[in-house]
Amino acid sequence: MLAKSSFRSVPFGLLVTLATLSSVTLAIAGPVNFDVGYRIACRDVTPDDYVGDEKLIEAKFVVSSLVAYEAENDLLQFVIRIESGDPRMTAVDYSPRTTLENTLTGGMQIERKKENDASLGANLTGKYDGIVSGNLSGGASRKDSITTKYELRSPVELIAASGTIHRGAGVYFKLKPARQTTLEGAKEYTCIFRVPRNWTRGLASVYCDALGEESSTLSPLDSRRNFARQTFRVALYLDIDADARRAAENYVASERMLRAATLQYRDSIEKATRHSPVDQLVSLVKHGRTSHGPKLDPSDLTRWPADELYRLPQEVQNAAADFRAAELRMRMWSDDFVSGN
Incomplete structure (x- = not known):
């Protein structure tokens, strides 16, 4: 209290x-600002056939980003890290996963053609003075054409990468701008944690970094720059536990x-x-x-x-x-x- x-x-x-x-x-x-909610209600997603004295909980983190106009063309990627900070909480699954995007709308069709052309001809003229006069001509021609068609997969580029860090103590997400996606706006990151059976609440830290290249009129080379680095503490609680919810609300109120x-x-x-x-x-x-x-x-x-x-x-x-x-x-x-x- x-x-x-x-x-x-x-x-x-x-x-x-x-x-x-x-x-x-x-x-x-x-130039770049992030925002994360104060608390998250976690859902018990333990399968019925799960063996052990632990359970699985699902936490959905929503990270919002606001990008200033002058930084839009210089951003290279966002790096989001979510860590529990408690050795008894282990990340066992996460979403979104690593994502690749096609740079073309379809595959690349390749066609190769090979032609063989052969001909044979003869022209024979003979004359025996006063008796025989003749003209003999003959020819042969053949043309072979072979066409091979096949399709290559279109080139892909990495737009999102994700995985675990610190032996499962947390997860990371790397996001890059692409033709059909944008870094700006609100995005949801889902984490599945393995916790003891008696878990009802805990804390997690969300680390947000915006990395880019900054062009300078004084230097012909672009320089890497960290546009933003922000950290948020988030209260996690089991959605069906009233005491845990009150503890999370108390934590949020005291921080404010x-x-x-x-x-x-x-x-x-x-x-x-x-x-x-x-x-x-x-x-x-x-x-x-x-x-x-x-x-x-x-x-x-x-x-x-x-x-x-x-x-x-x-x-x-x-x-x-x-x-x-x-x-x-x-x-x-x-x-x-x-x-x-």
Whole structure:
């Protein structure tokens, strides 16, 4: 449960508004922007004849992408990775699979023709003076023609590749633009995970990368560029389990409130994340240069170490504590385990 005292000084309506504004700001920040839903209801797809003390669950991830006009012609591929982060969850199936596309509408017809032409002729004229005069002529001709026709498969190009990573801990999808497909828009990625029988909820991470080539007027050569790199945490829960659904909703609410508090106290957080003079000196000694930028990412407190949060405003500390409690509950697969029964 979220602590009721966490945001006494911050109206909940304001937090929701700030979180919405923050999402809009991030959505228009770069040439390529991804989006993934907060939670996914998973379906038990274990076959009736499945042997073992495990089960199979199906999770459908919908990843949306928005491509700015200036980046449309420079994109080479999207790379989507989905990882559970839990050794007890193993990816056993996924969709879409590797896909090839024909570059032509039909096959390529090849025709080869071979002709043999032979002829034989004779012209004989003989004359015996005063007695015989004659003219003999003969000829023979033959023409053979052989035609061979066969069809080649039209050339294909790779438009999508997929497979498992990290010994089945996750899956990857590589997408490339093609004549009949586009990288932009919403696409569904289905993962089948093998989990213990008592699994009811968990967390997954979705990593999205947009890779391309950037043309420059200053250089005759194109340079590779990462147009976007975004990470999303997604709450997974068994669709028929009410407690798991409430735990996922609590996790989503606590993350939204933490991000809203981060936006409200942005200046204080950025000040707290600056490198101290001691940090600057240590960096100068070790690396021969001083450190620049924040020590920790001020825009994503979900990844901060717990012992670093004490420097932040109390409201932000409370929100971070609520989020970590909700995250811990998502990693516990049943309320029986939480209560110790």
